[in-house]
Amino acid sequence: MDKVYLLGGLRSYVGVVNGMYRHVPAEKLGAAVLRQVLKKYEIEKPDYIIAGNGVGAGGNIARLMALEAEVDISVPAFTIDVQCGSGLESIAVAAAKIASGEADCIVAGGFESSSTQPRRGYNPNHPDYRGDSWYSVAKFMPGIHRETVMLEGAELACQREQVSKAELDAWVLRSHRMAAEAQKQGCLEGIIVPCFGATKDEGIRPRMSQKLLDRLPKVLEDGNFITAANSCLINDGAAFVVVCSEKYAQEHKLQPQAKILGSVACGGDPLVSPRTAVTALEKLLAKHHLTEADIDDFEINEAFAVIDVLFGRAFSKSVDKYNAFGGALAYGHPYGASGAIITLHLLEALKRCDGRLGCASVAAAGGIGTALLLERVEA
Numbered sequence: 075m076d077k078v079y080l081l082g083g084l085r086s087y088v089g090v091v092n093g094m095y096r097h098v099p100a101e102k103l104g105a106a107v108l109r110q111v112l113k114k115y116e117i118e119k120p121d122y123i124i125a126g127n128g129v130g131a132g133g134n135i136a137r138l139m140a141l142e143a144e145v146d147i148s149v150p151a152f153t154i155d156v157q158c159g160s161g162l163e164s165i166a167v168a169a170a171k172i173a174s175g176e177a178d179c180i181v182a183g184g185f186e187s188s189s190t191q192p193r194r195g196y197n198p199n200h201p202d203y204r205g206d207s208w209y210s211v212a213k214f215m216p217g218i219h220r221e222t223v224m225l226e227g228a229e230l231a232c233q234r235e236q237v238s239k240a241e242l243d244a245w246v247l248r249s250h251r252m253a254a255e256a257q258k259q260g261c262l263e264g265i266i267v268p269c270f271g272a273t274k275d276e277g278i279r280p281r282m283s284q285k286l287l288d289r290l291p292k293v294l295e296d297g298n299f300i301t302a303a304n305s306c307l308i309n310d311g312a313a314f315v316v317v318c319s320e321k322y323a324q325e326h327k328l329q330p331q332a333k334i335l336g337s338v339a340c341g342g343d344p345l346v347s348p349r350t351a352v353t354a355l356e357k358l359l360a361k362h363h364l365t366e367a368d369i370d371d372f373e374i375n376e377a378f379a380v381i382d383v384l385f386g387r388a389f390s391k392s393v394d395k396y397n398a399f400g401g402a403l404a405y406g407h408p409y410g411a412s413g414a415i416i417t418l419h420l421l422e423a424l425k426r427c428d429g430r431l432g433c434a435s436v437a438a439a440g441g442i443g444t445a446l447l448l449e450r451v452e453a
Contacts, residue, residue, distance in 0.1 A: 235384065376402045
């Protein structure tokens, strides 16, 4: 098996739905970032472009994005839809192709525009057809199809795990505080490419406070836990990384930032999908015979604060090396892009702490978890 390296990558600023990217289709937002990644690493014809997308128009939208970016028509591109886990799974698939010798250079990541996502409806021939009505949230499990299903899953996770409001609030405040500090210090400027006039991540709230959290209503009619603060916003964004073989890096005189040591995916209860972020991490560490003490930084897509709570309980000694720049509760969660975003944040965090090993993990709709293990390569 060939060694697999991560050269680095770029992301857009993350926008809030109907915010700064409200008139920018997903393929154009993705193309704007993809062009800059190819330019940065002087790549004309990667072997593949693999991109995650969760709520776009379908029809292999990654290929459409590549053509929008004016990538040579000879370069194949394909789309991965694991919903929230799409971006991270795209990187895992790219790594597997390179490890097997099938490719030497792949651009992987994801892109999303919730602001322009199409309205969807069932065909009258489908048994779930209920008249001329539209939906925006896909069906993730048999027998249940509701717009609120992910919120219900987080609510159920809080209930089953006996999570307190105080625990959730603490993580919300932490995420915004650390993201605001990272924004102020410019910690992530090296991995962000401005496009379409965007100048900052729209979701970060430097003034997030306990007083505000105490005033927020629950988002579910009979809910006791989930609010607009402890669940992520709906977002637009794009992010891509370059994955390559050792031979490619040497031939092009490129210095990788990290080696991809492996990845895992796991399944879990689709009604309680937030649990799978931690389950995937545990599976990844067990596969590589590692403990939490061996890991220098963890980055998890905190779609809900209950994910943070579960991480803190399972990895209690690692809270201070977790989501070093804040997480998705502050930045937001552009579904198809989030896995690549946290991978880029992980690279920056490892440099900041002079660490060696790092993990990224995502919990996805339908009860799927994906995790990635990186080893930093010093320049």
